[in-house]
Amino acid sequence: MNKVIKIENGTKQGVLNFLEHLITTDKISGVLTLRKINEKGICDYGFISDAKELKFADPFAPVMPINAAQTLSSLTPTTKPIAAIIKPCELRGFVERVKRVQGSMKNVLLISYTCGGVLPLNTFQGDGSEKIIADYYNAISKGETPGSIRPTCKACEYFVPMMADITIPLLGNSESESECSLIMNSEFAIQISKEFQCEIITSELDSKIIDKVLAVRISEKEKLYNKTKVTKDGLDELVNIFGKCVGCHGCSRVCPICYCVMCDFESHNFDYNIEIFETELEQKGALRLPPDTVFFQIGRLAHMSFSCVGCGQCEDVCPANIPVATIFKKVGEATAGLFDYIPGKDLEEAIPVMIFKEEEFEEIGK
Amino acid sequence: MDETKFTPKIVGFLCNWCTYAAADLAGSSKTEISPLFSVIRVMCSSRIDHNLLLTTFFNGADGILIAGCHPGDCHYDKGNYYARRRYALLKNVMDTLKLEPERLELSWVSASEGKRYADVVNEFSKKIEQLGPNPIKKSSVF
Structure with a gap:
């Protein structure tokens, strides 16, 4: 009371x-x-x-x-x-x-x-x-x-x-x-x-x-989760959904979690120079432009999905109508669940990647 | 080269202090090791971030092995604990999106475990050979 x-x-x-x-x-x-x-x-x-x-x-x-x-x-x-x-x-x-x-x-x-x-x-x-x-x-x-x-x-x-x-x-x-x-x-x-x-x-x-x-x-x-096929059909569905991405990065601009002034995905780290284009073309015979849209989404999922609060702002601003928020919510639920983490619940609860426990994931690396 | 036979390309990110030394030991002890491995030496397994791994996959690697010191033995005290969390995280994302998480592996191999290094590498190479090529490799839609 x-x-x-x-x-x-x-x-x-x-x-x-x-x-x-x-x-x-x-x-x-x-x-x-x-x-x-x-x-x-x-x-x-x-x-x-x-x-x-x-x-x-x-x-x-x-x-x-x-x-x-x-x-x-x-x-x-x-x-x-x-x-x-x-x-x-x-x-x-x-x-x-x-x-x-x-x-x-x-x-x-x-x-x-x-x-x-x-x-x-x-x-x-x-x-x-x-x-x-x-x-x-x-x-x-x-x-x-x-x-x-x-x-x-x-x-x-x-x-x-x-x-x-x-x-x-x-x-x-x-x-x-x-x-x-x-x-x-x-x-x-x-x-x-x-x-x-x-x-x-x-x-x-x-x-x-x-x-x-x-x-x-x-x-x-x-x-909602059943409607989105992205978590069922693997790479093909991922391409199907994120293939529409125009690479504007609006989803990360409006995201309350993405605060980095210099986002890694917008840095020169992943710039394509002519050598990379040539190597890619040699291997594949064709190339998607702009490149790396799927990479951007998976990278962002791995980077911050555990903190996703599911506000839906990313989906709302997406010019290509990609159900970004739904995918982030679902993946985020799994990644946060891995560490029993509920984003924004408690200030004392540390961000999962900033801490560790010695006794966890002990089956990994054996 | 026979085009129909699949020769996997596997990248190993090895920690300088433990697993890289183990790889050296395996070599100097003339242990037989799968030749499909491209080794990248990193100072600590915690040096490896998600984008590095994803770039490797998107550039056509069929499998990635991260290997470092056993928990508790990190040269920098606790780097491998962070690496373990990060690995679990990316694996979880790949699992949720059904992106063949088995192509990513983490193993602890200490400097004295030359034999274990060979076993880990050979076993992982076999697994990737059975899995077949990374679908990203030949696709031009990424």
Whole structure:
């Protein structure tokens, strides 16, 4: 059981009231949140430091213009506390980045919520999006899975935030229009909200709703995995799927885990010079251009799949419509499972390739 | 050369301190070793990263053997433990994608184990010969 702040207002308005209090009483210097940038409802992430600007905030908008983990790590470390309202997978991405010394949890009030998934960027911003978004909110208030969300969101088991200072029950919360509860998970959250005038109770997330959604998500995940043939038919299917790759590397640019300024795959290490072309042509008689697209994908899988938080951003931005996220999620589940690792679950849990145990994999190399 | 007969090309990444010395010992003891091996000497088995292995496969190697000091005997104290994790990781990815993970192998061979080196190499060569050529080798779609 945790301390819970009860606000007599809709969830969205309640959260904004709370943030307004934190900003005006100078508890935080600002908040990172989704906000509307025009009447059409287009959203971006904004860092808001003036309470007046909060009227544009739309913290629960079902869209991920970027994975906020990237932005949040550029805002930290900060000397004055800030707040961030982000989705559970973005939070996990942020934790993974902090593990890689690309940010700091210190002085960041992490607010997250039980997530109903996000719409693909084109759906959120496209024609008829108003109805789709209305249907979305309707479905998640009943704890259902909206049909329009990203495939990886439908299959996401980690919709309950991990490592959040404050958790907001949104998914399956039929009262979200009329009441707002903020579940305090950390001492930092309790301290910072001490002066906020409100009713305080003790409560926790409704486990019945969580279990119900989890069961649906797991069965959706199986369906999604069965649909992708890449893990069944080996090299041929891999070529079939990644053969469409245009080599833009957009998937790694938007990935919350891929932080390297100089990506190995974009370095000169794998440049083709005329000698290599000639050798390849001598052996094969023909050559794919641009080369190494499959190599890039397998290399990236081996390099970071164990930290994949399954946000689906890579798949969303892929100009060739390759189901990148699904493949990364599935391969990532296997690689992380090898080390009993859940990306973004715990800051103390070291990245698998950075540590070892003497007594493990003892059958290898015998 | 007879085109129909498959002669595998196998690359061995050998640790300088243990397995490379073992290979030397095997040679100077005149042990019979499979000639299909191209040996690359590395300072430690942990020097080998995934991209190095994948590049080797994509450039047409039929098999890759990584070999280094036994766990606990690393010249740099613990390099081989990291190598073991990384190997398990890539093997797992290859396994999930059904990319013939058996083409990749790791073995611990210490400097005094010249005979073991020959056995490991010969056995692995036989395995790769049975597996046949790496499908990437002749394909122009990569």
